[in-house]
Amino acid sequence: MLKKLRVAALALTLTLPLSSCSLLGDKDYFPLESGSSWSYSLNKVMPDGKNNKQLEIRTLGETGFLSGEKEIEGFVRRTSDGTDYFIQERDDGFYRVAKRLVVETKPQVDKEARLILPKGRNLRLGYTWTLDTSPYVMHWMPPFDQANASIKPFDMVYEIAALDETVETPAGVFEKCVRVDGTGKMVFYADASAGYQEILINHTEWYAPGVGLVKLERDEPLNTSIMKGGKVTMSLTRFSN
Template identity: 75%
Template sequence: MLKILSVAVLALGLAACSKVGGGEYFPLDEGLQWHYKLDFVMPDGKNKKDLMIRSMGQSSFKTEDDEIQGMVRRTSDGTDYLVQEREDGFYRVGKRVIVQTKPQADKAPRLILPKGRNLRVGYTWTMDTSPYVAHWMPPFIEANASIKPFDMVYEIASLDDTVETPAGVFQKCVRVDGMGKMVFYADASAGYQEILINHSEWYAPGVGLVKLERDEPLDTSIMKGGKVTMVLSSFMD
């Protein structure tokens, strides 16, 4: 399950891309490398995992209608993400998991971090996301399989946070806060349940993503949630 979780974490908080107004909050130069420590705290136990991301440089792939170009970021589990820098921000436009021969285009570009005049406190956007740790418990997992994606509203909450990590102390960080509601059907008596999901990411100038937190508070007999913390342990340029 942790392999899936590491991919899920990156799908929403994919750090990095080139120079932006107010600092290099998203460096994507070829050869850059980030190492992270992931801590999973769940009702049924704790788990830790190391994760590495490397910037692989420019790449492209063809779809039926177009050719998509971008910068590739590869994770230590073999997943590639294709990221584009646009006038208003940085977007994930494609993804390739290790069993695929070529990337698959996202249905729509996924905004990771705004830039320019949109990189300001109070700026918001909405993207769909999936749970990072929430999962069905046996035997319910057999009938329900996966949990449906849900919308999360993201907001630039700060441009001046200080973040302490094993890789050092980072100042003037951008903090992105997210809030969403996950809805699932519990049973005939309880009906539908609504869980509030909180998410935060911190981006440091010249480095990119230095910390991520996700809280999915859920502890029932049919479904478990928990909390994920992801911090930068080292950065190589």
């Protein structure tokens, strides 16, 4: 279950083969058209081994469900591991409002809507927001691996760091991309001699107009005998709408 949750977390956070974003005009950086699909190469590099896989995401369309007496509406994006994300487009940005894991019978509403990417006047250099997040690859080593379920979320500050970057992926070269930088600190208790350790985690996403997320990088630098981290790279390999 922990592995599924980590893969699902990656999927949030979206081929135009050999295309240039500048040709697409001023389109949304987080398209929600029904039937759109994205394929990513998901690579994890860790001190205790590598893990490579393909991640698929597709938009199923707009729907709604009841949570108590309140109706929640949103566009549904489904990942290849069976997780559904419910996304709302608002005046100031794109928000995740609920998700449903493959083992759940109904969506679980987020306590607060989670901003994925700002839009409009908020899509500007220096704009920041804070969300709680969990490690993507950080994990305890045997015989302490039973403690993996106890790893706590931590806050990460996201910032619009660039508005005109060029990104190269297996799907092509994308221009005029928005870059989002995230920084957070994770604290864990190593042992009686080392005490508490503070790990700086860096997270970067690139969004292309008319396409969405084209690349993601996350660095969780830790390599001790009891706990290890690593690096995650997610690159677009195909997009269709």
